[in-house]
Amino acid sequence: MASKKISMAVIKRLPRYHRFLDYLLELGIKRVSSKELSTRMGITASQIRQDLNCFGGFGQQGYGYNVESLFSEIGNILGINKTFYAIIIGAGNMGRALANYGNFDKRGFNIIGVFDVNPEVIGKKINNMEVMSLNNLDEFILQNKVDIAVLCIPYKETASIADRVAKLGVKGLWNFSPMDLKIPYDVVVENVHLSDSLMVLGYKMNDRFER
Amino acid sequence: MASKKISMAVIKRLPRYHRFLDYLLELGIKRVSSKELSTRMGITASQIRQDLNCFGGFGQQGYGYNVESLFSEIGNILGINKTFYAIIIGAGNMGRALANYGNFDKRGFNIIGVFDVNPEVIGKKINNMEVMSLNNLDEFILQNKVDIAVLCIPYKETASIADRVAKLGVKGLWNFSPMDLKIPYDVVVENVHLSDSLMVLGYKMNDRFER
Numbered sequence: 137m138a139s140k141k142i143s144m145a146v147i148k149r150l151p152r153y154h155r156f157l158d159y160l161l162e163l164g165i166k167r168v169s170s171k172e173l174s175t176r177m178g179i180t181a182s183q184i185r186q187d188l189n190c191f192g193g194f195g196q197q198g199y200g201y202n203v204e205s206l207f208s209e210i211g212n213i214l215g216i217n218k219t220f221y222a223i224i225i226g227a228g229n230m231g232r233a234l235a236n237y238g239n240f241d242k243r244g245f246n247i248i249g250v251f252d253v254n255p256e257v258i259g260k261k262i263n264n265m266e267v268m269s270l271n272n273l274d275e276f277i278l279q280n281k282v283d284i285a286v287l288c289i290p291y292k293e294t295a296s297i298a299d300r301v302a303k304l305g306v307k308g309l310w311n312f313s314p315m316d317l318k319i320p321y322d323v324v325v326e327n328v329h330l331s332d333s334l335m336v337l338g339y340k341m342n343d344r345f346e347r
Numbered sequence: 348m349a350s351k352k353i354s355m356a357v358i359k360r361l362p363r364y365h366r367f368l369d370y371l372l373e374l375g376i377k378r379v380s381s382k383e384l385s386t387r388m389g390i391t392a393s394q395i396r397q398d399l400n401c402f403g404g405f406g407q408q409g410y411g412y413n414v415e416s417l418f419s420e421i422g423n424i425l426g427i428n429k430t431f432y433a434i435i436i437g438a439g440n441m442g443r444a445l446a447n448y449g450n451f452d453k454r455g456f457n458i459i460g461v462f463d464v465n466p467e468v469i470g471k472k473i474n475n476m477e478v479m480s481l482n483n484l485d486e487f488i489l490q491n492k493v494d495i496a497v498l499c500i501p502y503k504e505t506a507s508i509a510d511r512v513a514k515l516g517v518k519g520l521w522n523f524s525p526m527d528l529k530i531p532y533d534v535v536v537e538n539v540h541l542s543d544s545l546m547v548l549g550y551k552m553n554d555r556f557e558r
Contacts, residue, residue: 151543215553233444318389326548332362337537342426
């Protein structure tokens with residue numbers, strides 16, 4: 137499998153290329169040079185050539201890259217052609233937003249269930265899915281193929297819920313809770329901490345503009 | 348200003364300490380050793396001592412850190428005691444979620460306006476704020492103190508909106524659009540790309556479990 141040889145640093149840049157190429161496709165642009173990619177994306181042209189060469193590249197001297205094949209090749213490497221089934225745990229603001237967000241579907245991530253503990257929320261519909269009680273979580277995971285649990289829950293619940301779903305065979309955690317998850321299971325975790333990003337923004341603004 | 352000397356690498360870790368200390372305070376825990384921080388946070392004890400020493404530290408041999416003073420000192424460095432006024436541009440799923448998310452308030456970020464172009468959304472209330480028309484954006488920024496614009500808009504709108512608010516004096520952009528913003532103004536930008544994180548999660552799962 138060719139993608140095995142690609143370093144994680146390159147992998148982390150691939151979604152960025154993918155987003156930009158998606159936009160070019162939307163505009164009907166068929167080819168793009170590494171120089172154009174560089175100007176528009178703020179990555180050096182040599183870095184771009186190096187990144188894209190990692191998986192065979194598609195650039196031709198004087199022609200550039202074919203936008204569509206580059207887009208689909210990057211999608212293949214990222215595994216977008218594969219389907220993941222995900223559940224959202226916690227139907228607060230973030231959980232609801234993610235459940236409603238259509239853009240994940242087109243990247244192969246299907247949300248098949250939403251769970252909460254709040255009796256006022258259980259049974260309500262979000263994006264045509266009825267919010268289920270957390271009491272039914274284990275049963276649901278055992279009866280359905282669940283690859284990813286999206287955690288939108290408070291700090292104190294995070295470790296035990298992560299533990300619980302991992303033991304039931306969930307292999308990926310997309311974690312929006314304030315806790316940085318490191319669990320001793322064979323699970324892949326991506327932590328997303330929105331307020332960290334906001335605090336760093338605030339710090340940079342204070343620092344730069346001496347507010 | 349002491350914080351000027353702290354490196355960006357340390358600054359980026361501070362929100363993480365802040366979140367964890369917030370949790371300890373919630374539990375009523377008054378002091379914590381670097382070893383405990385290390386075990387719970389997955390950062391080495393020596394890294395923690397080094398990080399916290401950057402701003403004078405508060406650790407005492409055999410006593411550890413005073414949770415409350417460390418929490419408030421980190422908050423000061425991050426500028427949480429200062430108030431930022433933010434507007435949200437784009438009242439789609441992400442914009443709505445952020446408008447409803449109470450946690451930013453307690454970090455000093457006040458959302459004072461939400462804008463959209465969709466006539467079906469304009470005039471509707473989100474978290475007690477009436478969604479305004481994008482036609483009124485310039486007027487609103489000129490008449491109110493707006494520090495940060497939160498961009499929850501499509502790729503093709505991002506550059507022009509960023510340009511427009513920056514020219515009106517907005518100093519910070521928290522960018523959730525698919526575009527990686529690099530604008531030639533005196534503005535601080537934090538890009539958040541949720542689908543990138545999801546795609547990296549998918550890649551790691553494919554790679555690790557050979558799905």
